[in-house]
Amino acid sequence: MSEALKDGPRMLPYVSAITEGVRQVLQEQDNAFVAGEDVGQAGSVFGYYQGLLDEFGDRRIVDTPISEKGIIGLGVGAAATGCRPIIDIMFMDFLGECMDEVANQMAKMRFMFGGGATLPVTVLTMAGAGMNLAAQHSQSWEAFLAHLPGVKVLMPSNAYDAKGMIIAASRDDNPVFVVMNKMSLAMQAEVPEEMYEVPIGKAAIVREGAAFSIFAMGRMVHEALAAAKTLEGLGVDCEVVDVRSIQPFDSETAVASIKKTHRALVVHEAVRFGGFGGEIVAQLQEEAFDYLDAPIARVGAPFSPVPYSPALEKLYIPNAERIVAEVKKVLGI
Amino acid sequence: MSEALKDGPRMLPYVSAITEGVRQVLQEQDNAFVAGEDVGQAGSVFGYYQGLLDEFGDRRIVDTPISEKGIIGLGVGAAATGCRPIIDIMFMDFLGECMDEVANQMAKMRFMFGGGATLPVTVLTMAGAGMNLAAQHSQSWEAFLAHLPGVKVLMPSNAYDAKGMIIAASRDDNPVFVVMNKMSLAMQAEVPEEMYEVPIGKAAIVREGAAFSIFAMGRMVHEALAAAKTLEGLGVDCEVVDVRSIQPFDSETAVASIKKTHRALVVHEAVRFGGFGGEIVAQLQEEAFDYLDAPIARVGAPFSPVPYSPALEKLYIPNAERIVAEVKKVLGI
Amino acid sequence: MAKNITNKTLIDLHSCMVRIRRFEEEAGKLMEDGKIPGALHLYVGQEAVAAGVMAHLSNKDQITSTHRGHGHVIAKGGQFAPMFAELYGKSTGYCKGKGGSMHISNMALGILGANGIVGGGPPIAMGAAFSNKFRKTKQVAVTFFGDGASNEGSFHEAANMAALYQLPCVFVCENNGFGEYTRQTNHQAVTDVADRAAGYGMPGVVVDGMDVMAVYEAAEAAIKRARAGDGPTLLECKTYRYYDHVGVRGMGLTYRTDEEVDAWKQRDAIHSFEALLLKQGVLTAKKIENVYARANDEIKEGVAFAESSPFPTTEDLLEDVYFVGAAS
Amino acid sequence: MAKNITNKTLIDLHSCMVRIRRFEEEAGKLMEDGKIPGALHLYVGQEAVAAGVMAHLSNKDQITSTHRGHGHVIAKGGQFAPMFAELYGKSTGYCKGKGGSMHISNMALGILGANGIVGGGPPIAMGAAFSNKFRKTKQVAVTFFGDGASNEGSFHEAANMAALYQLPCVFVCENNGFGEYTRQTNHQAVTDVADRAAGYGMPGVVVDGMDVMAVYEAAEAAIKRARAGDGPTLLECKTYRYYDHVGVRGMGLTYRTDEEVDAWKQRDAIHSFEALLLKQGVLTAKKIENVYARANDEIKEGVAFAESSPFPTTEDLLEDVYFVGAAS
């Protein structure tokens, strides 16, 4: 890799950053293992565990039956008894199959036991639309997880964060969900070779700006950045905040940004109605009411399941264009 | 019943209003039936189906195994093929067991089929804390349902609404959840004997006021009314809006109220963080920004599972006192 | 060969399998050519199951299908044109382009949907069967699911309830030896999924899923039993998919050998059935050729229809989320 | 009576059952007196199962329990004082008052929690068993669940995975004939839940759950098998609860007859075992009396402890939601 350094920064695609993060965690933590559907021989249908079965063997890279309740149960039971499982739920949509295990067992065990149990379990799962996979393979359900005391929820928007969040999650002694995005897998970023953590509970200002704050989650960060560029051309200097950590939510960074810009928009890929954007808006208007010069706008998916047809999916997924339009509406330009 | 009328209004407890609503639906609709755990012989553990097995027989009051996935599947499959099932999920917490059937099948089937399927299915379920039933039998998960395009969600705060919503839900040709509250079962209200509908998608102003709007959901409506009374003593004239319909949400009524009062608070029993209150606040600040004289406050449960101990549960559940305190904080009094 | 089977039935079974095979081969090509988006899970190799089972069902009977659902749709009466249109995401598709390959459905044909959720079908089929019994019709609901799906809790709950209520329901497990890239021996400790039937109190039957007559006969018994009100059956068909889990060549993984695939192809359901029918004089080489030719024509027309159809538009996006109108 | 069982073991089994019985009788009274809030699902009648199984487990072995969990906790080494304190919702309880009856747990005793979710235990126990195998310990994880719970998908998935991975796990189904108020014949079409074992590839054993020796012996075989690395067993114990589903008299429903209850009481596990031990001279009437007396003392002390303990306070409310501190 020193070769690569010579030629400039070490760039890795999101998919390889996941692999590297998981590999380093497995190297660091003897009691860590990966379990999930087709994580072993297939290396995940998204490819991000490829090579790990050969490297670590089937004791630590465990193919499971198609049994999401069982898989999360495996993670809960193993975490409570001395392991540090990395559980893979192939598509986030499949959380429906194991919501009880997530919401009523994993999230609550420590509390119900009066602090008796510690659950160092990480769940990796893939969200997002854009591949014409239709209503059951394209959802962004972070709002469900955010409403569950007892779990933490991260959304890496780029390769650097993907690796650093997987490492931070795996080192954390709580259940942590890392909600990844399938359209970002090929996206490159500079990723250091060594282990590092992206701190849980810290948003990132990915573009500084003075006139408008855009709070974006997951892949929408890139749409927000694109929108900011367009808006720059219109003379609007946008700050883009990558929310990154859904729970805990970094309200401090968000509030500071809006106190500076006085106007804001929240964007997520999830359905707008009932999405996490509502929580962000509610907090911001409470904490920074006197600084607001306009209502906080929200961009999210319309109130419908994700459609299959490329023609409709394109209309469905929030994008830079819609962000720009909303910002312009807020500014009355 | 004409006897009762002679003596004044016909009062019924919430539990009996549920029974009456379900009974009348079963009388009206030949293809309606009730299915769920212990709905038949036991008449539900909350007692609200008592007598119905005798009246309608076990073809129409169907005891099921403890199989929530199967139960919702039964409702989906039967609704799509000519029945009008009333499905009982004993405790709302158990939705975790059948979230896939709810979120990925029931909610999406019509859309995925391009409109081909019609699902006239009603789901009755019991939410809420207050009975020391601890973390897995006390939750309010309406925020999960609200975020799911394809289902409607109602929360009756009183006996009148319970009956009228069950009837409206059963006559609706869509999946409708009626989220009831276990602490309200003995609560009386005037309930007409005949069939009537509480319109889906309409909030109710249960107390008019000029100085402050409280938007309350489910049982919190009564806490809000109690708070309003206390606040009246302090010279604050509160309007209390019973949100009633979570999806569709009646933003019109809510916006009109806040435009009148300029100040508002949203209260629900669910965990505040990520709860439906965020959606309400986000909509209100967007629609009525220029009318707001203060940030919109939210009262909800703290970020923790529901504790068992009476000492803790009391601290946990939102109540009139906390509403009053929050309103005073907003008003700076 | 079973008695009482008319030549017409034999010919129908054959042409059903050929239509499925040809549709899938073509769909695979169109996907590889980038004309069909999303993920296609093709049914090539498993044709005998859909054909043999569906031969006993009318439009009124219901099925639930899977992510690997085209074969079921075709055998249940699906037409190529709206199927291709759906795969293309066009508004003339069976789901107006909203569902795609994993959600093809048609209520008039009794198709309660393919399903993107593994194990999604059994509870819905059980519910339809409950409805059939409740409404006192003689309809039967059949649910297709894979060996992999048999490990989902939803299968378990549906099977138990179907047996408890003695529902007119048939559970058809298409055991093709894999859940995605995971071999059956790596996802369950049993060899026969049918062994699970006893635990619910229903008969479990294992049949050679490469032998359309064997499927036909076993399905006949199970469906008759269901229709007579005697309850559900778990019918396991041992079969194999020739293509990869998704698409034709898929991810190019080496989870099985070419030899294994070839060995199954030696027992190809269509070819062996053709040999039989030729031997018995039910079909001639020429007639067989015609079956393929007709399927090819259907494909050509179907693809042309799909390609010339319009995409759905903005107005369609928010339609069909809810039923709007007077309650029925 | 099995060979090689020491008198000490027999005496321990007896006193374990008595302690459970007396604890539950007292808890029921305290609930009826309004001293214990919430819902209590009492174990009276089923004592032989917890006693017979737990006799083979050490503190290091894990169990998952159910909503009807007090018996399991006591047999696994739970003390009355922190149990009562938990039921009272006091900060000295096993869960600091946060869990209550349906969530009593203690990691030091290997109790991975009672569970308010029917079917909640099996996946967690399977996970613990996975961990035991992964960490190469000789620990065994036992999951208790009811006949009703055997219809949950979670049981199915856990059983399949335990058999697949050959985990040191034992599935103990306490078939007391009812899920709440629904008789077994109304929730499943099979008589023996153990019939489901074959479908996962594990042995299924049916045993008289009113006979502590029978449970003891069958559990010994299953746990030995698990500990030896030979995989899981499904052990079904036919038993009965004397009290209602919740509390003592519960909702006063007439879902079963007094005659039925009395018939089971005739075969009471404790009384018949006492008769046997008296006959064999293992215990005397006096010694038996002492066992009850000691249990009663324990109760008195336990209740006093609970009543004099403080309630948790505001500061406790938000504690224990997350682990806070340095990662381990």
Ligand SMILES: Cc1ncc(C[n+]2csc(CCOP(=O)(O)OP(=O)(O)O)c2C)c(N)n1
């Ligand atoms: C609940 C759920 N889990 C996982 C998946 C991903 N997935 C799609 S197909 C498949 C394999 C299914 O195997 P099987 O049931 O045997 O059907 P086959 O593909 O062999 O026809 C998996 C794991 C899914 N779609 N749904």
Ligand SMILES: Cc1ncc(C[n+]2csc(CCOP(=O)(O)OP(=O)(O)O)c2C)c(N)n1
């Ligand atoms: C997922 C879920 N569904 C339903 C319930 C309500 N419930 C509590 S106990 C019970 C009956 C359980 O029956 P069984 O498993 O036989 O145990 P038993 O009570 O007989 O000991 C039910 C339905 C629950 N707690 N969790």
Ligand SMILES: [Mg+2]
């Ligand atoms: Mg398969």
Ligand SMILES: [Mg+2]
């Ligand atoms: Mg039971």
